[in-house]
Amino acid sequence: MKEITVISGKGGTGKTSFTGSFAALSANAVFTDCDVDAANLSLIMRPVLQETHEFKASRTAFIQEDECIRCGLCRKLCRFGAISDAFRIDPLSCEGCGVCYHACPAEAITFEETVSGQWFISNTPYGPLVHARLGIAEENSGKLVTLVRNRVKEIARDENRSFILTDGPPGIGCPVIASLAGASAALVVTEPTLSGVHDMERVLDVCRYFKVSALVCINRCDLDEENTRKIEKYCQNRSVPVVGKVPFDKVVTEAMVEGLPVVEYSDGTVSRKIKEIWAEILKNT
């Protein structure tokens, strides 16, 4: 079983549009959207919801006012500045460490498990999709990503699917690491802007750190040919294969508006290039 995780460093380079198209081109695959705090893959995969589950991963401290003796120990110990002068805990600042709960001499603090999101299994025309929605302003995106990836692996095993395709989040932090660790390969979607190049370099460092082999493709490659060459040269120097280049075309947005992967919406250059990239991915993994 192979797992390809699509990442980018910089946001908005086309991860999800590409992943949706790869899904349409794949055979015997399962899919996950690991961008759990801004999940979009389901918007172009026509999912039919099968299962909804609660995601409980953290606990939040709460001070019961009538039990509190206002000694101030909790406020002194809290490293996250979550406890106000009036002895109220700001749930948005609370890191869920439980130090206040354990330390309170009056046992005035509760520390209950909270629901911090939901995850779903859907059927799509291309195969099962496991996706999730982290609650607004919640923590533990990495844990939700790990849960979603474990679930999709189980489905792949049970249904004898040979391929897992994972749409990752932007950045290089906790949910990216959770999406990447243990994958067979990462596809980095970048663009020929200085920001895109800078962010690609950092995300390739993360791939190297976690020993995941990386492939690169360049979206909107005609926007700045000099930067495109810069990316190709950088990748060549580090033996990272560049598996394709896709020119800018409004057709990608038009397909998204229709709720379709672009390869199903158009037969134009963009779709042809994406098909070539998919063939290269299969060859390189």
Next chain:
Amino acid sequence: MIIAVASGKGGTGKTTVSVNLALAFNQKEKLQFIDCDVEEPNAHIFVKPVFDSPETVSIPVPEINEGKCTYCGRCKEICVYNALAVLKENVLVFPELCHGCGGCAYFCPQEAIAEVPRGIGVMEKGTAKGSAFDIDFLHGRLTPGEAMSPPLINAVKNEIDSRKVAIIDAPPGTSCPVVAAVKESDFCLLVTEPTPFGLNDLDLAVQMLKKLDIPAGVIINRSDIGTNCVEDYCKQEGIPVLMHIPWDRELAELYAKGEAVVLHSAKWRDLFEKIWMRIFEVFDSEQLKTEKKEVDAG
């Protein structure tokens, strides 16, 4: 006054908006620019500040004094992040999982745990000065391989002088790094695009700001590629749309080269100066609303 620039969806133009706003700031005082996208900081590419030497930002992680440790397991019990494993005659510390809460050290009955700093990234301060701008620039750079950006974001934000105007460039998304970046801002500009992805993530960002009680205004980027969905949504939610930025090859090409458009075009400079006026207007009316609420409540 602290103005955050956020988006939900990545790549909608947060950095374009925040740097051009910063460079079009035409008040007498210095402007502070804080790039809080510490995972992928990009604003320096456009603002081109001269940096002082970087400062390491650390979080405290446990170090076990094996001589004192009795392997009682209390530290492991306390740690909700699974950063400690207690074996028969050994304690394993997984520093990359530690959030630095200090619980293990505080509750260790043998006082066998010390806390030592562990670098997760750097903070860089600098200045950028031109004929029309004067900016104190600040950003954080998370070390690749590190998972936790909020402590670095908080460290960078600690440097803000809230009496002066500050612009915060936030990371994409709606989870803890974004909350850390936009929290305690006076106003948030949400940059989006009029597509299904843009709208879906804008709605998440709007809900997040409601939770944080921060007033918002929307900027629609690539406003001519997509549908009316964002416009309709903003009307329905009563959120002001402060600017439309149509797709423009010149703008995209300048961005690609790391250039800010307001330094190359009087038309764009004018547009961004107008956004400042709109921000001040919205900010003033929000202040009035708050004062009125307080009067009504009192």
